[in-house]
Amino acid sequence: MIQLSRAEIEHLVTVDEGTVAAVRDAYVAIVDGRGNVPPVGHIAFPAANGDCHIKYGHIAGDPIFAVKIAAGFYDNPARGLPSSTGIILAISAETGEVRAILNDEGYLTDLRTGIGGAVATLALARADAADVLIVGSGIQARYQSRALAALAGQPLSFRIWGRSGEKTEAIVAELKRDGLDASVAPDLEAACREADIIITTTPSTEPLVRSDWVRPGTHITAMGADGPGKQELETVLVARADVRVADMKTQSLGHGEFSHARSAGLIGSDDCIELGGVLAGTLQGRRSDEDITIADLTGVATQDIAMARTVLERATVKQNSRD
Template sequence: MIVIDREKLASLPLLTLAAPAIRDAYIAVTDGRANLPPVGYLPLIGRNADCHIKYGYIEGDPIFVVKIASGFYDNPARGLPSSNGMMVAVSAETGDVVAVLDDKGMLTDLRTGIGGAIATMALWRSDTRSVGIVGTGTQARVQIRALAALSDRKLHFSVWGRSPEKVAAVLADLADLELAIEATTDLEALCRQSDAIVATTPSKEPLIRSDWIAPGTHITAMGAHAPGKQELDIALVARADRLFVDLSEQCLDHGEFSAAARAGSIGEGRCVALGAVLSGATKGRRSDGDITIADLTGIATQDIAITRAALAALGLLGRAEGARS
């Protein structure tokens, strides 16, 4: 069994290498190739933390993947990252553990960033140039890096946070990208001025109000991936012209759309699978005036996809295909 550390994984250009596989990971959910058991969720309420266990298999792959991912949301105040975890790649031929990717949450962050960028680019207006980023954590940074790596547009980013110091830190961390990027502490102004908005916070109460959102805006909601989290007010979700999900049962149970579903403002029939849009089976945005929202809770096929991409880049995928019989 091989253990691959975070430093080795960080040396790989996974933002671009893994993007085709993560795009296909959405499609696999809709075309019958994905086997996705329910997510394991462990809340550590007294510690402001949680742990998710996701696992699954894409038919025809040489491996399946079990992922443990934790979020300890007080860690930044201690000078530590909020995310941690690992991926375990197991041969689909023999059940041998092929490799443990001791990424300490980095692969989850990357696949979430790539998945968010793919959703945003699939659903934004054709003339989108201004992108608002809500939040100042790891995912805010990764979403910007992923959009910069995968989009061929000249984008202008605005980053919102309650703390000017934290917003400034995001801009400093992204200085190597030479992007058009600015800081703001005015969330309403960011929402009114952005063509597309990516919400990345672990907020437990709505931050973004319906009357701040103009027709034609796209929103990718990333932060509400566990019970009790919510970034958008219910009126905004109910008002949207098109609602998209990575996996409807997750989104309606504990994603951004769950509060609106519990209130009776939306039902499963309103939710369109993002994979069906990416495969061309259904339309995404129908007009430039549509308000579109994508609720992304994270799916195990994405973990499989980025693990497979990393193993292939390291020349290790053959270990799974040629595992002992």
């Protein structure tokens, strides 16, 4: 059995070609029948402003299946602690033996979420979209910006909006050190009105982005509503969108960003498509430059499986090269 720390895992996977391909395929596995993804487990800790997700599943043909425990405690930064952590077990799909314990402390979740958001954004945004607004000043503001910049293939400008001016300034400084064109967005409404792409990354339980702030042609990738009660977009904005894309419809309509519009009777299952179909070319995403498109990414277990498999493959190659 292999046991890997976060530092060891960081040396094995990053925003690289193989990891991006694995995340893309994880989306496609949802729609082509390869993904066996049971319902997500949720534990809420409202007194501590935290929650925990348990995600697990298997991709047909893979030698392993994965079980992931991921926790988010959103007041942790004030204590000098990261807001997210977690661990993944990679288990043999042939014998049930534990093949690896990946003590990634949430790194693989953060990385695949960043890559997954970038993949969705680039699949649905206008080809000429260049002005990116990141809503939130947490860890995903960093991962979304870096992954999108790495995969876009063209210059982008990033504006960061957050409730904490100090945290927002710190993120902008980090992104500038990475060579990105980044600045603080002092006013959320004004920034939304000017953006080509809006990426929401907060654990908010009430809408932050209003419908009348969003102009035709805008793409929105909503990352934060990954559990019951969370919401970043005004419900009428979701209903207004021309194209609604879920990473997995049962999750998005059950507890994701789209669930609020569904509960209000404004949309149904037939009003959404799944991202894997767009990536596979079997479904059409954006149809015109005037479309408002929304990707609701709740995080799917196939991504965690793909990340665990990639880490295990690379760790095995590295170990064999030493022997």
